[in-house]
Amino acid sequence: MVQSYQSPVRVYKYPFELVMEAYVRRFPKCDMIPIMAGTDVLKETTSKDGAVNQISRRCRLHVEAPYLLKKIMGVEFIHFIQTNTLDRRNRTLKIDAYNESFSSRVVIKEHCTYSVHPENSEWTCFEQTASLDIKSFFGFESTVEKIAMKQYSQNISKGKEIIEHFITELKKEGVTHIPRWVEPQPEQTEDEENSKVESEVESSSEETEKRDRTSSTPSTGSRELQLGASATNILSMDAVTLNDENNKLDADYIKRCLGDLTPLQESRLIQLKKWVAELQKGKVPSDTCLLRFLRARDFNIEKAREMLSHSLIWRKKNQVDKMMNEYQVPSVIQEYFPGGWHHHDKECRPLYLLRLGQMDVKGLVKSVGEEGLLKHTLHICEEGLRLTEEATLTYGRPITTWTLLVDLEGLNMRHLWRPGIRTLLKIIEIVEANYPETMSCVLIIRAPRVFPILWTLVSTFIDETTRSKFLFYGGNDYQGPGGLIDYMPKENIPHILGGECKLDTQSVLGPVPEALYTVTLLHELECSTVVHEAGLVPKSMYLPGEEMDAARQHLPMSDQSIYRSVSLGRGQVHEMVLLIEEAGSVICWDFDVMKNDVSFSVLRTKVPITHRPEPQSPTGAMGMIDAVMGSDDLHRSVIEKGWREGHEYFRVEPQLICHDGESIQYHERDGHEPSRVDPHPVYREGESIQGSHVTSHMGTYILQWRYYESTQHTSPLDIIDSITAPKAKIMYYYETLKSADYREGDVEFGGPASLLPATDIEDTTADTKQLSR
Numbered sequence: 001m002v003q004s005y006q007s008p009v010r011v012y013k014y015p016f017e018l019v020m021e022a023y024v025r026r027f028p029k030c031d032m033i034p035i036m037a038g039t040d041v042l043k044e045t046t047s048k049d050g051a052v053n054q055i056s057r058r059c060r061l062h063v064e065a066p067y068l069l070k071k072i073m074g075v076e077f078i079h080f081i082q083t084n085t086l087d088r089r090n091r092t093l094k095i096d097a098y099n100e101s102f103s104s105r106v107v108i109k110e111h112c113t114y115s116v117h118p119e120n121s122e123w124t125c126f127e128q129t130a131s132l133d134i135k136s137f138f139g140f141e142s143t144v145e146k147i148a149m150k151q152y153s154q155n156i157s158k159g160k161e162i163i164e165h166f167i168t169e170l171k172k173e174g175v176t177h178i179p180r181w182v183e184p185q186p187e188q189t190e191d192e193e194n195s196k197v198e199s200e201v202e203s204s205s206e207e208t209e210k211r212d213r214t215s216s217t218p219s220t221g222s223r224e225l226q227l228g229a230s231a232t233n234i235l236s237m238d239a240v241t242l243n244d245e246n247n248k249l250d251a252d253y254i255k256r257c258l259g260d261l262t263p264l265q266e267s268r269l270i271q272l273k274k275w276v277a278e279l280q281k282g283k284v285p286s287d288t289c290l291l292r293f294l295r296a297r298d299f300n301i302e303k304a305r306e307m308l309s310h311s312l313i314w315r316k317k318n319q320v321d322k323m324m325n326e327y328q329v330p331s332v333i334q335e336y337f338p339g340g341w342h343h344h345d346k347e348c349r350p351l352y353l354l355r356l357g358q359m360d361v362k363g364l365v366k367s368v369g370e371e372g373l374l375k376h377t378l379h380i381c382e383e384g385l386r387l388t389e390e391a392t393l394t395y396g397r398p399i400t401t402w403t404l405l406v407d408l409e410g411l412n413m414r415h416l417w418r419p420g421i422r423t424l425l426k427i428i429e430i431v432e433a434n435y436p437e438t439m440s441c442v443l444i445i446r447a448p449r450v451f452p453i454l455w456t457l458v459s460t461f462i463d464e465t466t467r468s469k470f471l472f473y474g475g476n477d478y479q480g481p482g483g484l485i486d487y488m489p490k491e492n493i494p495h496i497l498g499g500e501c502k503l504d505t506q507s508v509l510g511p512v513p514e515a516l517y518t519v520t521l522l523h524e525l526e527c528s529t530v531v532h533e534a535g536l537v538p539k540s541m542y543l544p545g546e547e548m549d550a551a552r553q554h555l556p557m558s559d560q561s562i563y564r565s566v567s568l569g570r571g572q573v574h575e576m577v578l579l580i581e582e583a584g585s586v587i588c589w590d591f592d593v594m595k596n597d598v599s600f601s602v603l604r605t606k607v608p609i610t611h612r613p614e615p616q617s618p619t620g621a622m623g624m625i626d627a628v629m630g631s632d633d634l635h636r637s638v639i640e641k642g643w644r645e646g647h648e649y650f651r652v653e654p655q656l657i658c659h660d661g662e663s664i665q666y667h668e669r670d671g672h673e674p675s676r677v678d679p680h681p682v683y684r685e686g687e688s689i690q691g692s693h694v695t696s697h698m699g700t701y702i703l704q705w706r707y708y709e710s711t712q713h714t715s716p717l718d719i720i721d722s723i724t725a726p727k728a729k730i731m732y733y734y735e736t737l738k739s740a741d742y743r744e745g746d747v748e749f750g751g752p753a754s755l756l757p758a759t760d761i762e763d764t765t766a767d768t769k770q771l772s773r
């Protein structure tokens with residue numbers, strides 16, 4: 001594989017001629033480059049007018065390699081051929097070099113250019129490209145590649161230092177100015193010479209004036225090469241006109257706005273920037289964004305390119321930029337989401353406080369849907385990026401990440417709700433893929449005993465590099481040495497965690513202007529921040545399944561919502577027919593009765609139902625009557641009228657009634673009697689019912705919901721009553737788990753059995769858990 005290197009533009013704030021005088025002093029040997037053993041001039045030519053000088057040298061380099069590799073190579077020096085072409089007229093120096101030794105096995109090429117800064121004629125720019133292609137090297141290809149890249153990187157780092165050193169030496173010798181090369185003129189008369197002198201004086205005066213103006217006020221035509229490149233423009237995804245100059249990065253800008261990078265890291269950034277510019281043809285991610293993807297893939301350019309490409313496709317497909325620009329925080333999120341931005345940490349990075357233990361995960365999922373939670377998470381990520389940009393401008397140094405503080409007080413088994421865990425894992429997967437390297441660290445405090453279960457489930461979906469940023473504190477350990485005081489200013493520690501900073505836990509946070517975020521989060525330390533205590537989301541705020549499906553059309557996480565909803569009129573039934581292919585499989589369900597009374601049963605047929613006719617929607621007047629009376633195909637049971645319970649089908653769970661009454665828990669094993677005498681456990685209207693059933697047979701199982709009435713109606717007016725009577729409404733979710741998956745620790749719908757050790761599971765998983773929230 002060919003390794004390539006592309007340097008940023010390095011700027012010397014000295015005239016080209018002075019830099020050239022310093023450059024030639026490194027020959028024939030330079031003590032600051034210990035690897036260079038010496039150079040020999042092979043050929044030197046100069047043009048007739050003296051404007052162009054070309055010199056070729058053979059450079060001898062010491063071999064810095066393991067002893068065994070040196071023995072195999074059998075040489076003391078490695079030779080390179082370097083050709084320098086100095087164009088005094090155009091003020092450029094072009095350097096081309098290639099390896100002479102082992103050229104049939106290794107191909108090394110390098111090209112460097114010194115030129116005048118496009119914005120200031122008294123400054124000099126330096127650019128460098130190189131490539132390394134190891135075809136074969138006695139089986140040591142990988143070792144040679146690492147040695148070569150390491151050595152090359154070290155020499156690059158010394159390049160600017162060497163020029164600065166020799167310029168300092170020149171100044172000590174009294175040399176601070178080298179005159180520019182001038183075009184030789186033919187012999188002239190005395191009058192012509194005097195005229196020329198006057199013209200040169202005027203030209204020199206005009207040029208000096210122009211140079212002073214340029215030096216003091218750089219043009220805005222080449223923002224990347226200005227040492228004061230605007231961080232606001234660079235750090236945002238702006239539409240820019242791209243050309244070769246736009247793809248260059250100034251080394252001083254990199255250090256000031258992106259941080260300290262090694263030469264090879266700088267090269268990877270420039271290569272990725274160039275590739276994206278060619279691909280996007282207009283709007284490109286910021287340099288900080290490109291750097292995040294490179295860091296996420298350990299600066300492997302190919303892997304970073306692949307990851308970035310997938311992310312750009314995801315953003316375009318789901319119109320993420322447009323969606324985030326139009327996003328308004330839903331009222332239920334404003335009031336019941338226990339998180340918010342809270343000042344900054346000790347490194348001036350924005351800090352987000354999330355009181356996860358106070359979050360009603362189920363209520364939020366049912367009120368805004370999985371996509372609603374994902375949108376809000378993306379909104380937080382985008383806010384974090386914007387706040388880091390503001391912090392970079394405010395504090396004058398690179399701030400590219402933010403800190404997450406997670407308070408787990410209140411975390412319990414209700415948070416290990418399976419659909420909620422599934423939603424969380426999907427969100428983590430999307431954020432990891434599209435917002436890599438955005439967090440500096442994650443501080444987990446007041447972790448309860450149940451937390452290791454949640455962490456075991458979640459951690460496998462988090463990148464290894466990101467996992468290393470998690471810090472955990474149990475109990476009150478966060479208050480001692482090594483705790484929050486090491487990561488947050490004392491005045492920013494929330495009062496709920498024993499600090500001095502007040503949190504506003506009552507206000508409803510609406511849309512906040514950018515200016516307010518800047519002042520609140522980065523400057524006004526006395527001002528309280530809004531982080532709600534949350535609480536349970538009222539069921540009146542829950543969305544029906546069809547509304548969830550409509551809300552998710554812009555950013556689908558899956559083909560359909562986790563929850564489905566159905567309305568049932570008098571006499572109607574709704575069934576989910578499941579084909580169980582392995583005895584011991586576990587059927588799990590979770591549903592909410594949103595209106596009126598419903599009965600719920602789990603049935604098993606003696607003979608498997610392999611085909612169910614497609615339901616036909618009722619039409620016409622008779623179709624309407626069939627629908628309300630429960631005789632239409634959409635609401636007809638697969639249990640035939642002639643079938644008898646205990647013969648053609650079996651009730652493997654006792655009928656469960658959801659209406660006004662007390663919540664009752666019971667346990668039953670397939671084929672055994674319930675442990676309660678009451679055959680019809682009852683639940684309050686609006687109650688959330690969660691349960692599971694371990695099957696003992698293969699075949700067809702049926703989850704059945706039926707409109708429930710305590711009395712039978714036989715009057716002819718029942719048809720009219722059926723049409724006018726309010727319908728019952730349920731939201732439900734179900735899934736089937738294989739026995740092995742269930743026993744390996746999958747989280748149930750509120751039931752703890754699947755979280756127990758294997759020896760305990762054997763004794764408990766056969767029982768059905770009916771748990772009410």
